[in-house]
Amino acid sequence: MNYFNLLCDIRENNRNKNFLIIDERVYNYNYIYKEIDNIQRILKNSIKFDGYNILIFSKSFYFQVISFFVSNALNNIPIICHHSLSYKLLKEIISKNNINYVISDEKLEFDEEEIVKDLSEEIKHIYVYKFNSKDKILNHKNICFGAFTSGSTNTPKVLYRSYESWTDYFYTQNNIFKIDLKSILFMNGSLSFTGNLNTLLSVLYEGGTIVTIESLSPRRWIKSMKDNFVTNIYLIPSKLKLLSQVAEEEISNIKSIFTGSELLFNDIAHNLKNNFPKSEIILYYGASELSFITYITYEEMNLKPLSVGRPFPGIKVFIKKDCIYVDTKYHVFGVEVPCTVNDMGYIDKDGYLFLQGRKEDIINKNGIKISLLKIEQEIKKIKEIIECVAASYDNSLKGNEIAVFIIIDEDINKEDILNKLKNKLMPVEIPKKVFFVKSLPLNDSGKIDKKKLKDI
Template identity: 30%
Template structure:
């Protein structure tokens, strides 16, 4: 059990720093006391526990206490409407449920995914090996613990006996200073947040492991990260809340094979059936073990690397032709100045719009050139109807692309028509 391992760590080194947050340090001994206190208060409770992530240290203690009580707990964002909670617990909860995560994938409609203790704990030893993280490390993770990957990374380092250093997105301008002052040795961040570490020529030789997931890491950014963190092992992994860790690749493989998401994680079997990616592993939630898929589409290249075409919700059918968002986005990313690219369907007229950001200083200068590049690379049947350069792509608090915001924008914006 995850909590028992962490409590044992507290017995072995009670004075060691367990969590650092907002200028405050919590030792393993104090963390254990807080967990035990919540266990005593929760002994008479039954049913599902709800944890609003208002304070990440309290969230961790509540989750770990619930784990010890074998009581399912649902972790929700601080601003999530309380009136909507019931609909996320109406359906049957698996008997082995430990933690519930609200996830929306590309649909924008939240749903609850239940993970068992074993779904995560059985993966921890492999995460330690693959990510090169252990009890001597100090791992930087954002405090948005309602995002499953952040919570997983946080519990993993406490399970290992290392130190969790929690950052805040609103204080991103202090991250570089924080990494140095706290002598952080490892980071877990989604790509859009990794980008924030590359500002002002920042270089850090103390980071030995940098892990990213949640969206595709652009090849250009991978190269930059390896330049700014010269002693790091850079790992990009592909996974889903429902299925756990699926594939990964590291360092030069990330930019040498930019369309790939790597090869299977330890103990994971990946198959592609009728273009649909299916997964079998101990990390798959019980509700998804039979089908083993979240409807991601892909194929294996000649080197047995998995290439994703996108999620079925991001596959658009035009006159009996399937257009995969990730295929169009990958081509756009090959254009020199493009840093990010997202293809969406308008909520209003179902036309396809490509939004992108660049490293150019003048906004809008690259739209015509990118349009011409796309015409050279794509058949006319796959061309987006519109293209628009943005200063930045909208993201959720968890750092994932906000597809719904872009879909709404594509129906309202006057953006450059490139269909001709």
């Protein structure tokens, strides 16, 4: 069983129902099925099938969706790649992750012998590239798809998942997030981010509808939500912050807003509750390797600020040597549970989990342990700031020092920021360097790549 098979099953009773609404272009279940079926028939003459790694390289949401299902239709393993990668890193990813083919909607600067076929005449803007990887990955029969995470090196690695490792939990997560057959869910961003991919497939599982605007335009998001009678929202907290800043009136048909990847601060949650009064607001904590771990509701956020909640049903969480360990059966291949992804934290007397950052995010300065995550949290609370990341650097005289990289929405200077922090942080926690940037480097999972900050 794979996700093309699931799409076929759902389509049987929902042929004329909208599956995707992308920048106001509407595609029903039957149209998507026929598009996928047509492409996979043509590709059968160009590529091998049954267990090959297919890297999908595109910034188009539609192309990512179609290529994902086409790969599954050919019984291959789709892996959606983050689009803003250099060719050098893309080649390293292909080489080190045993990628057999790349499918893209743009001509890529690979060697001529790596181009299998220019299919843009038969299928609009589809190019296929073949690489001299191993024949296929071992023990592929239970592998349905792959997703990238950052390893200990600069080259992202593929994590492989079975169909059941996500679908067996869809019923539980959809019940918590209020996703059902009637759901019309708004989301934004690339499907290379596993949170987006999981959300899309969980809505498909119910036979619901996905709505997206591809640009980072919160006012367009609001209009789309109204025009399409959206019932659910999935956005990361930094995007929810943007949404809360432009929402000017109540939208009463939203029944759930769920988010992950970052902390959701109380002031943003309050603003969202005012604008979407009938919504259940949920923050979850998860990991690409382990899927969902804990979650917290809006009411609980008021009681336990900065907590990421208590475990999802069937998931066990405990602390060992300050590290968070998780016991779950919904993990990627190659993981032995209980497992840690090296996040640090603690569980309070009521069973709520609090994050302190990764091991590398805890630095020792003058004998005091400092959490870079805590510093980021306090800076992100400043209303003029859109995004922030803290990093340590070595000072030859004073040891570890702290630098912050900040994206601002309104005018604010370094002195104002540091003055606001003086009431929230210890003197030793105050950053020594502040950099104002227009964007932050992302890894293949769509998350901030701290290793690349040194190049800024």
